[in-house]
Amino acid sequence: MPWECLTRVVVLDKPVCSVSMGGARPLILDSLPDSFDVMTNVNSGRGRPRKSLGQHFLADASILDRIVAAAELTDQDTVVEVGPGLGALTRRLAQQAGQVIALEIDPHLAATLAGRLDNPANLTVVQSDARTVDLTALLGGQTCYKVVANLPYYAANPIVRRFLEADLPPSLMVVMLQKEVAQNMVAKPGDMGILSVAVQYYAEARMVCSVPPRAFRPPPKVSSSVVRLNVRAQPAVNVDDAVGFFKLVRAGFSARRKQLRNSLAQGLGDPPPKVDALLLSADVDGRRRAETLTLDEWAQIYRCWEQQGAIASASLRQD
Numbered sequence: 001m002p003w004e005c006l007t008r009v010v011v012l013d014k015p016v017c018s019v020s021m022g023g024a025r026p027l028i029l030d031s032l033p034d035s036f037d038v039m040t041n042v043n044s045g046r047g048r049p050r051k052s053l054g055q056h057f058l059a060d061a062s063i064l065d066r067i068v069a070a071a072e073l074t075d076q077d078t079v080v081e082v083g084p085g086l087g088a089l090t091r092r093l094a095q096q097a098g099q100v101i102a103l104e105i106d107p108h109l110a111a112t113l114a115g116r117l118d119n120p121a122n123l124t125v126v127q128s129d130a131r132t133v134d135l136t137a138l139l140g141g142q143t144c145y146k147v148v149a150n151l152p153y154y155a156a157n158p159i160v161r162r163f164l165e166a167d168l169p170p171s172l173m174v175v176m177l178q179k180e181v182a183q184n185m186v187a188k189p190g191d192m193g194i195l196s197v198a199v200q201y202y203a204e205a206r207m208v209c210s211v212p213p214r215a216f217r218p219p220p221k222v223s224s225s226v227v228r229l230n231v232r233a234q235p236a237v238n239v240d241d242a243v244g245f246f247k248l249v250r251a252g253f254s255a256r257r258k259q260l261r262n263s264l265a266q267g268l269g270d271p272p273p274k275v276d277a278l279l280l281s282a283d284v285d286g287r288r289r290a291e292t293l294t295l296d297e298w299a300q301i302y303r304c305w306e307q308q309g310a311i312a313s314a315s316l317r318q319d
């Protein structure tokens with residue numbers, strides 16, 4: 001898709017209003033209105049923040065600073081921001097990065113963002129859905145970029161997945177998500193889930209900070225956390241087919257509280273003796289639970305599973 005089709009930058013005469021407010025924590029009120037009335041005013045003609053699009057705007061300056069600091073930006077960096085909203089984070093990103101591409105699904109917010117921030121020269125606003133946007137067209141020839149975002153809860157997983165699995169992945173992602181999702185992404189063996197394995201296959205994940213509901217306007221019902229994903233040049237483990245690898249991992253987590261031998265038998269639809277032989281050859285105790293396995297152990301089971309499959313199909317050919 002050509003850039004002209006993707007880009008909608010609208011210039012407004014004035015930045016959005018500035019409102020003062022008491023309280024201990026510094027709030028971003030040069031770019032983000034605090035009260036609901038002001039919010040409605042900003043979205044004039046369109047109404048309230050759209051819950052269905054996860055529109056909870058970050059209003060805590062210290063959290064915004066921590067997100068930007070975690071991204072370690074220089075003027076050489078290109079940043080893709082997913083869901084710039086009213087622009088509190090975008091303003092800081094544009095001050096520190098060389099180029100910012102802000103990707104917003106809401107046509108009204110996309111059309112008014114640049115004007116709200118006084119039209120920074122290094123900001124491009126793109127109105128599109130981050131789950132389906134053509135990343136190559138979005139990046140316009142850039143091959144190295146970072147993603148920084150306060151993600152909408154409803155689409156956080158597919159958006160992270162989209163970037164991690166892309167042909168052109170970012171070097172780094174700093175993203176805010178629902179606290180439980182973030183904890184799952186950074187989990188260690190003992191607490192791992194499918195999401196932990198999937199994210200850590202592509203990236204080294206660490207927690208940056210926790211964020212309470214009061215940091216947002218309007219406040220969400222759940223707590224949030226910021227995670228930093230250092231995207232690996234190569235996946236964490238060497239498997240020749242990522243799709244087959246995740247099929248096995250999914251099977252292993254198909255019955256979470258069961259022993260691995262039982263959950264794998266159920267998930268793969270294989271008889272327990274066959275799974276026992278598989279786990280024996282991979283040197284993994286079948287009485288363990290899926291959440292305790294390391295990525296190396298999953299990879300070892302996968303390689304043995306592939307071999308088992310290869311032996312079975314060779315003997316079928318001979319018959």
Ligand code: SAM
Nearest residue numbers: 053056057058083084085104105129130150152
């Ligand atoms: N970055 C702003 C901030 O920190 O205050 C807003 C964050 S708000 C949690 C999520 C933003 O993502 C909203 O502006 C929403 O319209 C936008 N959004 C929701 N779904 C999206 C999608 N699929 N693709 C791109 N943007 C999306």
